[in-house]
Amino acid sequence: MALSRRTLLAASTGLLLSSAARAAFPERFVRFIVPFAAGGNADTVARLVGQGMTETLGQPVVVENRPGAGGSIGADMVAKSTPDGYTLLIGPNGPLVNNQFIQAKVGYDTLRDLAPIGLTSIVPHALVVHPSLEAKTIAEFVALSKTRAIEVATSGYGSATHFTLERFAAKTGAAVVHVPYRSGGALMPDLIGGSARAAMTEFSIPLALHREGKVRIIAIAAEKRSPVAPEIPTMIESGVAGFLAGSYVGLLAPAGTPPEVIAPIQKALVVSLRSKLVLDQFAKLGIDVVSPDLMTPAGFTAFIKNDLALCREAAKVAGIKPN
Template identity: 35%
Template sequence: MKILKLAAALTVMLAATTTAWSADKYPERAIRLVVPFPAGSTTDTMARFLSDQVRADLGQTLVVENKAGAQGSIAAAEVSRATPDGYTLLVGTNSTQSANIHLFKKLSYDPAKDFTAITQFSMNPLVLVVRPDLPVTNLREFLDYAKSQPGQLNYGVGNTGSLAAVQMLKSITGIDAMDIQYAGTPQAITDLIAGRLDFMITDISVTKPYIEAGKLRALGVTPIKTTSALPGVPTLAEAGLTGYEFVAWGGLFAPAGTDPVIVDRINKAFVKALNSPQAAEFFSKQGLEPTPRTPADFADYVTAQTDMWGKLLADAGQPKK
């Protein structure tokens, strides 16, 4: 019996030693970054940029994989079940980590228990855009037009940021419009430009080229302050919606149980990249704000955001699906 107990103890010690050794050697092969939205989305573009920036620091290739659908739940569920060894990570957002728990009656992962926060990437201001032939040129005209046709206008939803931002607009103004769900924002933008949708509140980074080309019309941005990415476009609060303020966010997560040594290694590499001049230029052009955090700070932020999203969606009258 003593021999068996000794053997068991040695096995545990060997496993712990092996894990520590593996963590110290991390990374020894390519790392997967699973993005919960399609190629061309803001989250995807940001993930690919940062992957290139940290490659030299980590000494390994980072492979970005898009797993779109169900407001990011498909990707998040996959990563939640992955081996917690640092080689499969989630580029999570307010959708996957804070909003979905309040949107779905049954969620195939637990945002709080199944993940370890690594670092925030960005704060993402949004913009209200309309199809170019909609007969409005500013927010007041848009609201008057929408109220004159209750229930007749439609809008695209590619992520929960878009959903909540429009729900807030509807709650404040009383307009009635129908949502059309998409796997991601790029597909919705395509339909908006083609005239199959009337409006959206969505990421500046994916709409800016079309706004500048005259294919979409911007009526207002969602932060409390104007953004240099869209000079001349007022905030929605400035345009008449007193108190309106909304931003989305994105960041990096590992499966729960990932060794803290590995989490710290990844955090340092991405924080360094986020603080670089290259990142400052990239994020500015995208209309984003780099927001690096420690794992502990990011975990606290996500917890607070989850509470905020619960209140926001409840106040907007958004039912669970």
């Protein structure tokens, strides 16, 4: 059946309007959903990065905290949101990867229900000990553990630092006993007091205490030494080949968000991550800026897939199971 000139004109006009609407993104404020309470690493990164993105997008970026279930509630909310770019998840390891190994029902699949936009940052994990522990290097720590298993605290069962500890033990042969705490900050008083002798935690948490001599950071699981503490070696330097681990934060949209919407968000993310404001604050906090390839949807997707594989193997070896 032949289409009338009016029908064709209406259809073409509709397409033009649709394209114009997408090109105009964003027309209002953008929400960053942080799946944890205010004050944590993800919240800090969200507010810094969002501040930088506001100028590029020309609209405010509003941070909204939706804590609960180890981050799964906030992540699930974003996964089920309208895929229009106005509701985004800025989340860490837990809701993106770890939770599926420790929660019987998460409610979403990261790579199926969310669209990675870019990785923002990584805080390397660090092996830190009480000064009385007779181990100043990774080799000495492993050797000491083989004479008597060392209790090592982490920020909780199934946390990113727990998975790192299990990977570290499997890689080095260290004999460790996992001691879960509520958070990385919660374990520090016991580590300072000596009732906890060692911990695997985010590098930024014990850094000030390390400088004061109250704890000793043996090594960090990063590619290179941190400019804020160049005296601390990496685990790779210390003989743990290829060992990298950290608490990361990334930006994701609901699956199905159009590429035309993802593109300006990702561009604004990169501009923000390269800004003096963000770089200066990250440096002060001991947060590593990621390489440009990880700031892309493809790079961040590959990063998540790799972390899933590493955690799946660690869970299998260590017997980590859903609660």
